[in-house]
Amino acid sequence: MSIINKVASFITQAYYDQMEEIINAPHSAQEKEFSLLIENGKKTEYGLTHHFNEIKNYQTFQEKVPVVTYEEIQPEIERARRGKENILWPGICHFFAKSSGTTNAKSKFIPITKQSLESNHFTCGKMLFANYLRNHPDTVIFKRKNLRIGGSAELYQEYKTKYGDLSAIMIDNLPFWTDFMNTPNREISLMSDWDVKLDAIANVVINESVGSLTGVPSWMLVLLNRCLEITGKEKLDEIWPDVEVFFHGGISFKPYQTNYADLCRKELRHYEIYNASEGFFAFQDQKDSKDLLLLLNVGVFYEFIPMEGSAMHERKAVPLSDVEVGKNYAIVISSNGGLWRYMIGDTVKFVSVNPYRIVVSGRTKHYINAFGEEVIIENVEDALKVAAEATEAKINEFTGAPIFMKDKEKGAHEYIIEFEKLPVNFKAFKNIFDDRLKEINSDYEAKRYNNMTLNAPNIHIARENLFYDWMKERGKLGGQNKVPRLCNDRQFIEPLLRLNETKTSS
Structure with missing residues (x-):
């Protein structure tokens, strides 16, 4: 040394x-x-x-x-x-x-x-x-x-x-x-x-x-x-x-x-x-x-609300001593910043309780659950990683949202992805992404079975710098601002799709 x-x-x-x-x-x-x-x-x-x-x-x-x-x-x-x-x-x-x-x-x-x-x-x-x-x-x-x-x-x-x-x-x-x-x-x-x-x-x-x-x-x-x-x-x-x-x-x-x-x-x-x-x-x-x-x-004093059952709806928190490995929890904090029993919006899973180690699994409102599929950001990131590796792609930014059912149309998920390096086979990328989501999320798999509730995901390729331009347009440039990854409505994906189409056509 x-x-x-x-x-x-x-x-x-x-x-x-x-x-x-x-x-x-x-x-x-x-x-x-x-x-x-x-x-x-x-x-x-x-x-x-x-x-x-x-x-x-x-x-x-x-x-x-x-x-x-x-x-x-x-x-x-x-x-x-x-x-x-x-x-x-x-x-x-x-x-x-x-x-x-x-x-x-x-x-x-x-x-x-x-x-x-x-x-x-x-x-x-x-x-x-x-x-x-x-x-x-x-x-x-x-x-x-x-x-x-x-x-x-x-x-x-x-x-x-x-x-x-x-x-x-x-x-x-x-x-x-x-x-x-x-x-x-x-x-x-x-x-x-x-x-x-x-x-x-x-x-x-x-x-x-x-x-x-x-x-x-x-x-x-x-x-x-x-x-x-x-x-x-x-x-x-x-x-x-x-x-x-x-x-x-x-x-x-x-x-x-x-x-x-x-x-x-x-x-x-x-x-x-x-x-x-x-x-x-x-x-x-x-x-x-x-x-x-x-x-x-x-x-910081921590509490945790189980994401399963009625606990989240009823805001029933448990102390650190009662958490279990493998379960998904919303974090509640009280802190010397003056926040008291405050839900920060993140979810975590404990991988160990001796000592207490976690992985960040997503957001309490950062998910897609329009059809009971309960897809969280952790699922999507895993599936994108697998699809990208299999097709030699590199991903810069992405966001996803539901396509809601209309008349007799079935629902689906829609994503817009900005690639640094495009997949060698875009069709394969989409299929691998969909298959991996089914593999790691049984609720999604059930909804996708024979396209019973959900059709295959609709994935768009974003033009270069789309997300940068969108964040700039919203006044959200800088290190503390994050691209919303998933949303249970279409408030983010719609303006992105319009901006992508406008710049592409021009």
Whole structure:
């Protein structure tokens, strides 16, 4: 181990110890978080309304505090955003992460308190790097810079509270000396015009010594391809010989695996992180497994609603101690960001309960279930990956929606896919995709049996840059904005199909 890595190991030891607590004493960790949250919650209007002073244990917490969606807690968030103090968390909340939301076109403003920044977002990032150093003691990333993509930060002028992308809020609050560890600098990172920022970032970072990458796979891929285009190089390690790892989150990496595999002559490591505007929840802690370690001592108390039966409809949540391996759960969090029993909209499956490791399986509203087929994003991504590998295709972006029954017409699913590399046989691609969905989803298979309820999926090939143009048209460019993958109605696919047809015909 180099001297720099020995110093880094010494500095990050406390964060690795925090991981050890998660693995060895998970329930104790959650009990401590619960107690701290309730004590702080007592000092808030929300706590007064829901009788936090009477909460002595988890059972009374369930009885006193309702499980809520963003829309249900939005009035309290708006009051906090106007500068009112002690609404959801003690004191004034100065920052709000603006989330485009993949389940709702309307923007959401997620409160980001000083405590949630420090004990959750920043601490989890430090734990991530501490863990990576343990897994790879000979890493060079501490001698090189980390390439990051940030969003824009706007000041909500009237009430003197800031809102913007979470990444921008974090960059705005990081110590000045972190600019020496990251590229580009905060001035470029916080530029709001994505088209201008893309070239600004690329022209700066191609002259830096980069060892690691951090960002959303789709937007990072756009940037990296721009860097290759500017330099005339074919592979990333021709620009940055020591680049070794990509820490990625925000969306599934599955559709991009082939793209990133082709970016380097050497193997580029990939470590998945599970963070959102609402919090940093988990990351890949093992170098040989993509499962994510649930972070239990970082300002978040977790509950889970089983997606089967009536539990979701009735919002019946269970604590961590009651979860089972293999079941699909919607996540409910209470956090030091001032969110109480809040449904973040994601679903997970536990692959282990000793320690607690998960995979992100989809969204509670990010699915297609127009005919009882219950197709979630996890199913579609798996089927696309299998179809792409079998037909030598590469996928950039996609979205899917139902085709509803009309008159005597049967229903179907419709997808529009932007390929980086087209399938060698498009008909085979469609058949393999359909067959794989049947194989992994019995409800879909039943509906597809002899075209009884569903016809074969209708798949369109998108023109180049269709999704980029669509996101730009909606004002959703940038690293924190995600293409909606599945929707149970046609609000996203219809404008995409129109835009694809308009540009193609013109």
